[in-house]
Amino acid sequence: MSLASAPVRALAIVPARLGSQRLSRKMLLARTGKPLVVHTAENLARAKSLAGVVVATDAEEIARAVEQAGFRAVLTSPAHPSGSDRVFEALEKLGRAACDVVVNVQGDEPELDPADLDALVAVFAADDVNAATLCVPLDSAEQALAPQAVKVVRASNGDALYFSRSCVPYRAGESTSAYARDDAPAWNSIVRRHLGVYAFRPDALARFVSLPRGVLERLENLEQLRWLEAGERMRVVEARRAPLGIDTALDYDAFVERVRAGGTLHGA
Numbered sequence: 001m002s003l004a005s006a007p008v009r010a011l012a013i014v015p016a017r018l019g020s021q022r023l024s025r026k027m028l029l030a031r032t033g034k035p036l037v038v039h040t041a042e043n044l045a046r047a048k049s050l051a052g053v054v055v056a057t058d059a060e061e062i063a064r065a066v067e068q069a070g071f072r073a074v075l076t077s078p079a080h081p082s083g084s085d086r087v088f089e090a091l092e093k094l095g096r097a098a099c100d101v102v103v104n105v106q107g108d109e110p111e112l113d114p115a116d117l118d119a120l121v122a123v124f125a126a127d128d129v130n131a132a133t134l135c136v137p138l139d140s141a142e143q144a145l146a147p148q149a150v151k152v153v154r155a156s157n158g159d160a161l162y163f164s165r166s167c168v169p170y171r172a173g174e175s176t177s178a179y180a181r182d183d184a185p186a187w188n189s190i191v192r193r194h195l196g197v198y199a200f201r202p203d204a205l206a207r208f209v210s211l212p213r214g215v216l217e218r219l220e221n222l223e224q225l226r227w228l229e230a231g232e233r234m235r236v237v238e239a240r241r242a243p244l245g246i247d248t249a250l251d252y253d254a255f256v257e258r259v260r261a262g263g264t265l266h267g268a
Contacts, residue, residue: 010121010199011046011052011099013074013090016066016107018059022189022248027044027107027250029141032259036246037062039110041120041260045071047114049097049121056090082223084198089208096202100124104198110255112197113245119203120199123158123235130204131227132161132235136242137193143193150194160234161224163194170230186210195239204232 018036020026027037037055044053055066055073058080063073074090101124105112115135123129135152140194143149147165155161162168171187200208214229216222227234246252 007257008049008121008124009051009099010049010101010103010124010187011054012020012047012050012103012105012117013039013087014044014053014055014105014107015080015086015090016040016055016057016062017078017080018057018130023246023252026246026252027057027059031252031256034069035062035065036110036252036255037107038065038071040071040105040107041066041071043110043114044105044117045251047121049118050103054090054094056086058086059079059207084205084223085209088205091202092207096206099202101199104200104206106196106245108246109197109243110246112195113239113243115237115242116237116241117177119239120197120237123201123237124201129233129235130201131208131232132199132214132237133224134195134197134239135236136239138188138191138193139242141188144191144231150196152192152194153198154192154236154260157236158235160224160228160236162228163220163224165222169189192236192238194224194236195241195242196245207232 016027028035041053044050053071056076057063057070057073058076058078063075066073074093076086076089080086083106091102101121120132123132132176137145144167150163150165152163153161153168208227211226211230216225216229228238233254246255
């Protein structure tokens, strides 16, 4: 494995659309005194590895709010099927030469640990890494059964073997299992939950969005499986903290309370 000789230039691009099925106009909610998407941008700006933060949005309202806060916004098509497609359009408008690595962080993730983003970018010092993402330990066995908690299985070098909404790997080490083995490691020492933060080299992102949706992606409704099914590798970096994403009104209420209490970074 060869190492890149120059420092990695990383840029965060935040996909932020105005429409939201579960929480209306989520990106512009501002009971804390600033819009949610601005909280996300400000938190990303704390990462030492990021040279800049850009918001990719389909709405002029969001662009204005972001620019008033001192960040750059790029208007993108409202028709994108995923955040990755929106990020790629913004990158094309900025120019692929703008960075060595583009980090895709959803606009409703204001509490990621900046140090975890630094660790994610750091793996691109190895020039055989073209895509990477984050994971954390599961909170409980119940979470392993929850389809909204995406599980990831990794190879010994940290590359993803598979992502699933099902409980993987199977818990053969338990005495209740018909397939129990004496030498099986503790299941909770292995299983990991995926965090939907992605980093790609620009050309790798271009390849990703050009690939057809794979069978596994359509079965699991997980776009990262498209990359694996195409025979590509994705490094999975263990994060120090599990942030609380904001999907519902109750999630946002809790976030507002954390901000008013004096801090927004949530540690798992």
